[in-house]
Amino acid sequence: MTPVHGGVLLVYALVAVAALIVLIARFKLNPFITLMIVSVALALAVGMPMPTIVKSFETGVGGTLGHIAIVIGLGTMLGKMMAESGGAERIARTLIGVFGPKRVDWAMMCIAFLVGLPVFFEVGFVLLVPIAFNVAKRTGTSMVRVGIPMAAGLSVVHGLIPPHPAALLAVTAYNADIGRTIVYALIVGIPTAIVAGPLFAKLIARHVVLPQHNPIAEQFVEDEARTADRVLPGFGITLATVLLPVLLMLVGSWADVITPAKSTLNNLLRLIGHPDMALLLAVLLSFYTFGAARGFNRESILKFTNECLAPTANITLVVGAGAGFGRILIDSGVSKAIVDVATGAHVPLLLLAWLVAALIRVATGSATVAMTTAAGIIAPIAAAATGTRPELLVLATGAGSVILSHVNDGGFWLIKEYFNMTVPQTFKTWTVCETIISVVALLLTAGLAMVV
Template sequence: METVQGGMLLIYTVIAVIALVVMIAKFRIYPFLVLIIVSLGLALAVGMPMEGIVKSYEAGTGKTLGHLAIVIALGTMLGKMMAESGGAERIAITLIKWFGEKNVHWAMMFIALIVGLPVFFEVGFVLLIPIAFNIAKKTGKSLLVVGLPMVAGLSVVHGLIPPHPAALLAVQAYHADIGKTIAYSLVVGIPTAIIAGPLYALWINKYVKLPEHNVLAAQFVEPDSNARTRELPSFRITLFTILLPVFLMLIGSWADLFFAPKTFPNDLLRFIGTSDIALLIAVLVSFITFGTMQGFNREQIEKFCGGCLASIAGITLIVGAGGGFGGILRDSGISDQIVSTALQANLSPLLLGWFVAALIRLATGSATVAMTTACGIVAPIASAAGGVVRPELLVLATGSGSLIFSHVNDAGFWLIKEYFGMTVGQTLKTWSVLETIISVLGLSFTLLLSAVL
């Protein structure tokens, strides 16, 4: 088969992306299968040697999951321990006390920013939605006013702020400094979350009215005969455990400030500061702070950790399939052609990172897959540009693009629709628009930061 070259590679890529959208959004085929089918089809169409197609796809999948699968698993374990111990509830109670019931929408945004750090969006949502239900009932506010700031906080953390696995993936791909990335992501992420969360929630609540009876909410707010008997962990202990991996990663990135490079203490700090080790340490600590200190025995802790992994199997497979798609793009020469075209057109790597991630997000419905694929395409461009753009800002631009307009091919879309008791139209007006606000503001603030730095 003749190998496709030049601009035809880009045409085939556009066709492949359109095929992804149609197969997932219209025909509702599972994204994992679609990504495999389209990846292999694209490889055959552009003339990749058949003996190398499967190897290329497997290599791309393995490269992605080799790092991310560990982070996903450890982050989910930490989130599960936090849920079972009541740590998330303790954070909610404390922050609501600080903010007051009138400002509860601000409290929910900050809760989400904290709780969302170690876990994926769906996990953080499931952890916090019972708190949102109870707060909405207690304060008499609409679930939109309470819940939209919460999902805005979770979404911003998911796409922009390490040590969340999605953001860490981009940090690794662009060879960015994690300490600087965290600092810049807070500068960009916090005002973005404020506008897309509490401010937008108060405005859209005037135009979207939820049904008075929510079946799911009733399950969480009705009195339970098996109510919690254990005392909640303290706020300090909870905050310490959740933020421990963040502190360890920061210390690792600043190892040269404490010890000379290539020395044992320096190497040790860098080792501890890697995402896998930092999260592993936090999980082990949580077995004490969220486990034995709360009266759970070893068997219960093992059950929590083993049971929570089943829920992330689908996410992990889709992420891996997205990595395989990226592998095909690289090995088929498509990435090189995009690099060549982008350099000739003198496109900004920041805008390209946002745009590519946005396209993949719309196609696959997964922010993490969008970041995985976009990073594989844009990283060579950034490298060829010779350091014109700070890699930390590339992380933020790509992350912002990966959050744009969640719609029917996104599991989060249906999760929010069902829990909030909304119609598809209401979900598009609230959640989908909220995600787009985050995406556009994230890019805008990143470009402003780029002009200042």
């Protein structure tokens, strides 16, 4: 079969995405099965060699699940221990007490902004979602109103603010000053998170009503009758346990500053600062702080950690299948066609950086891949040009990298499954939230470019 090129590739990709949405939302087909079928159909349609199709899909699934499965598994265990001990309830009560029941959306955005600084979106999400479930239940607030601001805070940090790994790579590619980049990123990121988080969530929550029953939430939410007379763990020890992986990842990211490169101590800091190891150490700590210290024996702790994994199996598979679909888009040449379209356009450098990152994001589903790839494409162009601050190019690239999350993005399926949304509801909330972040951040970056 002769491979197709250019605009035809983009048409096939659009048809594939539309087919996924219709089959899952209208015909209620299993998302994992649907993603596999559409991925294979797309690969055949665009002329990929048949022997490479399954391998390409498996590569996408395996590459993502190698990280995501561990993160979801360990994060769910930590969340379960926090819920059973009453730790999630303690944090929920404290946040409600400080911010008030009517401003819990602002509370979740703020804590997500802080937690998300050194961690990938998925890690921050699994750390915070048990708290969001408890806050929503105690205040009688829609999970849309509580969860979307949390996700917005994590996403803004993910795309814009060093020391997040993708932003750091872009800083290096553009030879930008990291201190100035952080300052500019905060100037742009904070108002962006406010608009896409609490303000947008308040508006969309009126139009998106979620089911009362959420099987994922049930394992993280405290039963008020069961905990009415129980002494909850302290706020300090609860927060310390939850934030331990954040602290370890932050230390790992600054290992070269703290210790000589490639020394034993440097390697040790990098090891414990890896997201998987940081979460593992936090889970082990929770066995004491949320387990033994709260009176649970080993059998109870084993029961909690075993039971909590079953509801996450579908989430894990669907996230992996979404990555498999994204890999097919890459290997079939769709991503390259998109980049060719973007780089062929004669537009201002800031807008070009945003456009290239945005199109790669739509094609691959990964904000990190979009940001790093776009920075590699734009950096040589920027080096030959004058008049555009490299720090602002980092922000423009990051803004483009989070746009229009859809069915090939693992984050899309995390939001859908954890919040118990339908596919159309996920588009109305999460996809629009991500697009608001992208556009508002670009506009603010362009405005900043006029005054610095």
